[in-house]
Amino acid sequence: MSSIYYYHQIAFGRVAMAAKPSVFRADHPFPPDLSTDRSIYPRGGGGGGGPSSASRRRDLVFVVNPRGANGRTVKEWKKLLPYLRSRLGAHCNICESLTSGPSHAIDITREAIREGANAVVAVGGDGTLHEVVNGFFWDGKPVANPEGELMHSTALGLIPLGTGSDFARTFGWKNDPHEAVERLAKGLRSRVDVGVISGESGESHYFINVADIHLSAKAGYYASNYKRFGNLCYVLGSLQAFMGHRNEDLRIRINEGEWKVYSQVTALCIGNAKYFGGGMMITPNADPCSGNFEVVILQDFKWYDFILKLHRLYMGTHLSVKNVSSRSVHSIEVEDLSGRGSIYIQSDGEHLGFLPRKICILPSAIEMIC
Numbered sequence: 182m183s184s185i186y187y188y189h190q191i192a193f194g195r196v197a198m199a200a201k202p203s204v205f206r207a208d209h210p211f212p213p214d215l216s217t218d219r220s221i222y223p224r225g226g227g228g229g230g231g232p233s234s235a236s237r238r239r240d241l242v243f244v245v246n247p248r249g250a251n252g253r254t255v256k257e258w259k260k261l262l263p264y265l266r267s268r269l270g271a272h273c274n275i276c277e278s279l280t281s282g283p284s285h286a287i288d289i290t291r292e293a294i295r296e297g298a299n300a301v302v303a304v305g306g307d308g309t310l311h312e313v314v315n316g317f318f319w320d321g322k323p324v325a326n327p328e329g330e331l332m333h334s335t336a337l338g339l340i341p342l343g344t345g346s347d348f349a350r351t352f353g354w355k356n357d358p359h360e361a362v363e364r365l366a367k368g369l370r371s372r373v374d375v376g377v378i379s380g381e382s383g384e385s386h387y388f389i390n391v392a393d394i395h396l397s398a399k400a401g402y403y404a405s406n407y408k409r410f411g412n413l414c415y416v417l418g419s420l421q422a423f424m425g426h427r428n429e430d431l432r433i434r435i436n437e438g439e440w441k442v443y444s445q446v447t448a449l450c451i452g453n454a455k456y457f458g459g460g461m462m463i464t465p466n467a468d469p470c471s472g473n474f475e476v477v478i479l480q481d482f483k484w485y486d487f488i489l490k491l492h493r494l495y496m497g498t499h500l501s502v503k504n505v506s507s508r509s510v511h512s513i514e515v516e517d518l519s520g521r522g523s524i525y526i527q528s529d530g531e532h533l534g535f536l537p538r539k540i541c542i543l544p545s546a547i548e549m550i551c
């Protein structure tokens with residue numbers, strides 16, 4: 182992919198950083214397990230990796246958020262680079278791209294896929310992962326890799342280095358970059374589901390972890406102002422969200438069935454994976470490879486319920502608590518009955534706006550390096 186420099190220059194050019202794109206390529210030989218094509222291209226449909234793909238160096242594009250985890254992401258990344266080069270540089274072109282601001286990771290990812298990158302690896306927290314996942318789509322469709330089914334699809338990789346890094350918890354991954362590099366070296370791919378959210382404007386927005394509505398989404402919105410306090414940001418965000426909070430009646434339609442009114446909803450969480458809010462196991466039965474979401478609805482919760490039941494939310498044992506319901510769904514539509522348009526929704530911890538929204542699953546939408 183000789184034009185990888187080019188796409189970075191395009192991506193950075195858009196934000197006036199073309200003078201010094203943060204891209205490098207390594208010229209070292211390939212480690213033995215990366216040259217095993219079955220592990221890199223385990224899927225059928227022409228993705229088996231023929232001789233030409235086996236002999237090619239692979240482009241791994243690392244999308245690094247320099248602001249992630251209060252600047253800790255980029256410090257850890259710089260320390261990791263020599264190891265990454267020695268471990269993967271032999272048979273891979275290691276392309277580094279620092280984001281210049283919110284949403285830049287989306288553009289970088291789209292460009293990398295169009296250039297035929299073997300994998301785009303999010304380096305940062307759930308927000309960076311979220312943007313990279315959104316970069317796999319454009320105009321409501323997956324971004325096309327030029328080699329398409331003939332060679333391979335671009336995989337999603339993750340080096341979790343964020344504040345919460347909640348998506349990684351479902352897989353039992355820690356904020357341990359060396360462990361993440363080993364996963365990339367093994368190159369095992371699994372198909373994971375992605376959620377798609379559409380609103381009145383008709384525009385699609387994608388998520389991979391958890392989308393949530395009302396109190397928790399408002400807490401996430403405020404938590405983003407307190408990231409400098411690390412994981413404490415979620416507690417501070419929740420306290421602020423509680424002030425002036427009211428449970429609301431919501432109109433909900435599940436799996437294109439009948440519309441029903443759910444009274445006094447405190448929070449509604451749609452899990453493709455299990456954790457949010459810095460380690461709360463909110464949707465304990467969610468599995469990103471299942472083809473369904475787990476929807477958990479908390480109704481008529483008072484502030485003291487959170488104090489009494491918080492430990493159960495962290496442990497994922499809250500489903501048996503009074504006024505908590507859970508079910509497996511492939512689509513859900515949620516409307517605000519109050520008509521005020523003030524019910525928050527977020528996805529993967531990123532503020533998205535306000536109800537109404539429709540949320541559907543896209544089964545096996547992305548290949549992920551697991």
Ligand SMILES: Nc1ncnc2c1ncn2[C@@H]1O[C@H](COP(=O)(O)OP(=O)(O)OP(=O)(O)O)[C@@H](O)[C@H]1O
Nearest residue numbers: 249250281282283305306307308309343344345346
């Ligand atoms: N160069 C940048 N400057 C400022 N913000 C950025 C930049 N690049 C990305 N961002 C924004 O930073 C936000 C947070 O990033 P990220 O999720 O990686 O870290 P985090 O918030 O510390 O971790 P977590 O989401 O796991 O709690 C994202 O919403 C993203 O849009």
